[in-house]
Amino acid sequence: MNISIKPDLSGKVAAVTGGGGVLCSEFAKALAACGAKTAVLDRTLSKAEEVAAAICADGGQAIAVQMNVLEKDSIKAAHEEVLKQFGKCDILINGAGGNHPSATTQNEYFQMEDLDTDTRTFFDLNEEDVQFVFNLNYTGTLLPTQEFAKDMVGRKGCTIINVSSMNAYSPLTKIPAYSGAKAAISNFTQWLAVHFSKVGIRVNAIAPGFFSTAQNKSLLWSEDGTPTARTNKILNATPMGRFGEPDELLGTLLYLADDKSSSFVTGIVIPVDGGFSAYSGV
Numbered sequence: 592m593n594i595s596i597k598p599d600l601s602g603k604v605a606a607v608t609g610g611g612g613v614l615c616s617e618f619a620k621a622l623a624a625c626g627a628k629t630a631v632l633d634r635t636l637s638k639a640e641e642v643a644a645a646i647c648a649d650g651g652q653a654i655a656v657q658m659n660v661l662e663k664d665s666i667k668a669a670h671e672e673v674l675k676q677f678g679k680c681d682i683l684i685n686g687a688g689g690n691h692p693s694a695t696t697q698n699e700y701f702q703m704e705d706l707d708t709d710t711r712t713f714f715d716l717n718e719e720d721v722q723f724v725f726n727l728n729y730t731g732t733l734l735p736t737q738e739f740a741k742d743m744v745g746r747k748g749c750t751i752i753n754v755s756s757m758n759a760y761s762p763l764t765k766i767p768a769y770s771g772a773k774a775a776i777s778n779f780t781q782w783l784a785v786h787f788s789k790v791g792i793r794v795n796a797i798a799p800g801f802f803s804t805a806q807n808k809s810l811l812w813s814e815d816g817t818p819t820a821r822t823n824k825i826l827n828a829t830p831m832g833r834f835g836e837p838d839e840l841l842g843t844l845l846y847l848a849d850d851k852s853s854s855f856v857t858g859i860v861i862p863v864d865g866g867f868s869a870y871s872g873v
Contacts, residue, residue, distance in 0.1 A: 596841070596842045597625055597845070598625055598848070598852060599626055599681070600622060600625040600627040600848065601625075601626035601627075603622075603626070603627040603628070603663075603748070604627065604628050604630070604677045604678055604680050604681050604682070604871065605619075605627040605630075605680070605682040605683075605790055606629075606630045606632055606680045606683050606684070606703055606739055607619040607622070607629065607630065607631055607661055607684040607686055608632045608633075608658065608683075608684065608685055608686050608687040608731070608735050609632075609633060609660075609686035609687030610631035610632050610633050610638075610639055610686065611631065611633035611637075611638025611639045611641070612633070612638075612686065612687075612800070613802070614686065614754075614789075614799065614802065614837050614840065615687075616638075616689055617638040617685065617837040617838060617841065618644045618684050618686060618840070618844055619631050619642055619646065619653065620630065620642070620646055620649070621838075621841045621844060622682065622684075622844075622848065623649075623651030623652065623653050625648070625845060626648065626654070627682060627775065627848075628678075629643075629646060629653045629654075630653070630658050630676070630677060630680075631643045631653055631654070631655050632658040632669055632687075632735075633655075633657070633658065634657070634658065634659050634660070634687075635657075636655060638658075639655035639656065639657065639777050640655040641757050642655070643655035644742070652677075654672070654677070655699035655833065656669045656672050656673065656674050657669070658735075660730075660731035660732075660734060660735055661688040661726055661730060661731055662732070662739075662830075663732070663734060666735055666738045666740060670693065670738045670739060672744070672749060674742075674872060679743075679746070680739045681742075681746070681749050682740045682749070682848050683736065683740065683743075683750075683751045684752050684754075684844075685731075685732030685735060685736065685752070685754060687732075687735075688727055688728040688731060688754060688772070688773075688776075689724075689769075690724055690766055690768070690769040691720060691724050691730070691768075693716075693717075693720040693724070694720040694721050694724040694766070694767070694768040694769070694866070695711070695766050695769075696711055696712055696713055696716070696764075696766075696767070697710050697711070697712070698765075699764035699765055704809070708777040711718075713767070716767070716768075720768070721767070721768040724769055724772060724786075725771060725772045727772075728769065728773060728775070728776060729772050729779065731858075732753055732776060732779065733779070736751060736783065738815070740787070740792060743787075743790075744790045744791070745790055746791055747791055747850070749792050749793070750792065750793045750794070750795070750847065750848060750850065750857065751783065751792060751794045752795055752796065752797065752805075752844065752869040753780045753797075754798075754799070755773050755776045755780065755797065755843075755860050756773035756799060756835075757799070757800055757864055758773040758774065759773045759774045759776065759798060759860065759867060760862070760868050762774070762800070765821075773798075776796065777796060777798070777860045780794055780795065780858065781860075782828075784858030788857060793850075793853070793856065793857040794857055794858065794860070795847045795859050796858060796860040797840060797843050797847070797860075797861055798861065798863070798864070799840060799863055800829065800835055800862065800863060800867045801825050801829060801834050801864070801865075802834055802836070811825075825867075828867060829865045829867045829870070830867075830870050831866055833867035834864060834866065835862060840863050842864050847861070
């Protein structure tokens with residue numbers, strides 16, 4: 592991997608949850624390219640294996656480990672495998688998360704006539720679907736942190752990086768569960784930063800703007816590949832006028848991961864969004 596900002600993470604052990612995904616696979620590759628021994632953790636082992644193989648082929652050190660961020664036994668087993676293969680974790684990236692169509696309203700605004708149609712409205716969202724999305728994002732950050740942060744207590748240069756979202760600043764239409772969960776991630780990041788401030792663990796978060804991934808494909812692109820109305824609204828509200836590329840998150844990631852660069856930085860959420868969070872719309 593060719594990255595312009597390349598801190599020396601040699602001797603560090605990094606664990607990346609959701610490591611088989613579009614964004615977090617790039618995180619894992621970047622950390623490994625900087626010398627970290629990287630554990631690619633994903634619910635789908637084949638996805639993690641593909642990323643780990645690419646890292647090793649590029650000269651890095653990586654292992655693929657199956658892990659479900661919502662199952663304590665799975666997390667504990669994955670942690671034990673990381674300890675066995677690489678040793679104690681220095682860098683934890685909590686990247687697992689996402690939304691689900693069943694926790695999404697079909698329209699941005701509720702209209703009276705929606706009650707008489709098959710449109711999925713706010714009133715049709717059920718508790719189980721909303722709870723799944725919230726748990727995947729929030730609990731799926733809390734549980735891995737409880738397990739892997741045990742390695743970090745009292746050691747120098749350890750850091751946790753969570754993945755927040757633009758939703759944490761202002762909720763986006765259609766996705767109430769995901770918006771609420773990401774707001775919780777930003778709040779939790781600040782809480783953890785204070786809680787662990789006396790034992791050498793820094794905790795920060797990255798809030799990506801809009802990136803086109805498999806997760807949001809149905810919201811951004813029509814079946815024929817043309818942009819949806821939502822895509823046009825996003826781009827019009829993004830001063831840079833485009834979606835981000837996954838590698839444009841890496842500078843922020845590596846800055847936060849490198850204790851030499853950000854040793855006095857904790858409890859912040861950094862937007863990487865092409866100006867979206869700064870734009871008032873006028």
